Amino acid sequence: MLFFFLFNFNPLIWEMVNSCLPESIFYNLLRLQNFKTRYSLSESAFACANFLYNKLLEYRLDSVYFQHFQSGYAPNVIGIKRGANQLDSVYIVICCHYDAISDNPYLFAPGADDNGSGTASVLEVCRILSKYNFEKTIRFIFFSGEEQGLLGSYYYCSLAKYINRDSIISAVNIDMIGYSIPQRDSASVIGKPNNPNCQPLVDYFIACADTYTNLKCIRAIIDRPRSDHASFNRFGYLAIHIRENLNVFNPYYHTAGDTIGAGFNDLNLVYEITKAAIATIASLSNPISVSFLPITKNIIYNKNKNNLNLKIAYNPLGQKIAVRNKGMYFIKENSQFKKLIILK
Numbered sequence: 604m605l606f607f608f609l610f611n612f613n614p615l616i617w618e619m620v621n622s623c624l625p626e627s628i629f630y631n632l633l634r635l636q637n638f639k640t641r642y643s644l645s646e647s648a649f650a651c652a653n654f655l656y657n658k659l660l661e662y663r664l665d666s667v668y669f670q671h672f673q674s675g676y677a678p679n680v681i682g683i684k685r686g687a688n689q690l691d692s693v694y695i696v697i698c699c700h701y702d703a704i705s706d707n708p709y710l711f712a713p714g715a716d717d718n719g720s721g722t723a724s725v726l727e728v729c730r731i732l733s734k735y736n737f738e739k740t741i742r743f744i745f746f747s748g749e750e751q752g753l754l755g756s757y758y759y760c761s762l763a764k765y766i767n768r769d770s771i772i773s774a775v776n777i778d779m780i781g782y783s784i785p786q787r788d789s790a791s792v793i794g795k796p797n798n799p800n801c802q803p804l805v806d807y808f809i810a811c812a813d814t815y816t817n818l819k820c821i822r823a824i825i826d827r828p829r830s831d832h833a834s835f836n837r838f839g840y841l842a843i844h845i846r847e848n849l850n851v852f853n854p855y856y857h858t859a860g861d862t863i864g865a866g867f868n869d870l871n872l873v874y875e876i877t878k879a880a881i882a883t884i885a886s887l888s889n890p891i892s893v894s895f896l897p898i899t900k901n902i903i904y905n906k907n908k909n910n911l912n913l914k915i916a917y918n919p920l921g922q923k924i925a926v927r928n929k930g931m932y933f934i935k936e937n938s939q940f941k942k943l944i945i946l947k
């Protein structure tokens with residue numbers, strides 16, 4: 604498995620990581636807290652969904668939409684940044700849940716740490732990555748209904764698996780990253796040991812954090828299905844959970860006290876985790892400098908399709924999940940490359 608760590612330092616990724624701004628993260632976090640509540644069934648959760656939708660439009664993603672999963676619940680918000688060399692159904696995910704809960708959830712559930720911190724972080728990852736071009740497609744997903752039992756992500760993943768037949772290369776879930784105590788300002792990088800084995804993705808994230816940031820990571824190979832990564836795992840997809848140190852208990856968890864300054868107290872930790880997420884998602888997605896960006900028209904109307912290079916998409920386990928050859932795409936289904944798509 605050594606070859607996973609043989610990725611070179613990439614100055615383009617270094618540039619992306621260094622354009623991350625803590626004040627940009629904080630500004631969005633403040634905006635999220637100001638919704639007063641983001642309880643999935645509250646009106647203001649719908650307002651928050653609109654806020655996220657407009658943010659993704661502002662970042663000029665290729666596609667932005669709501670995914671409604673149950674009446675009464677605020678929807679999932681999904682943004683797609685299309686890769687140059689891949690199908691829309693082969694992609695990397697960075698996700699979080701934006702809903703919150705407390706003892707009086709319709710009135711006040713500020714959720715600054717759980718999960719305003721992760722939501723502000725994913726928005727910042729999106730703000731940065733949206734300015735670059737990648738070979739692979741990236742999806743930025745903001746789930747709702749997490750606090751009612753991972754409802755939004757379960758719906759998304761079941762559809763991805765059985766209806767859309769998506770090949771999700773990897774998913775990184777960011778949930779609760781803004782609370783620390785002295786000497787424990789580190790991140791736990793959590794992945795299942797099997798079914799599926801997510802250790803390579805855990806190690807990949809830590810290697811990216813070590814290469815490009817000052818983040819201290821704790822490797823946690825455990826089955827801890829307490830956030831949206833569990834929905835991906837349930838349908839067989841590689842997914843990990845990034846959170847504040849697992850050995851630190853946030854006393855404001857799920858209370859009205861989960862506000863900036865109390866439940867959220869470590870902007871620097873959020874900043875370092877966000878940089879590590881930028882590096883990980885960018886590395887997985889193969890950044891390309893603008894001058895090498897293939898022109899779509901040339902591919903579509905290329906008279907000699909045999910000149911197209913063989914393109915292979917791998918997940919971090921080194922498994923081929925999609926192949927493009929001579930203008931045709933093959934997607935892996937039930938361990939065979941069978942779905943055939945011909946470029947028009």
Ligand SMILES: [Zn+2]
Pocket residue numbers: 700717718749778779830
């Ligand atoms: Zn949470």
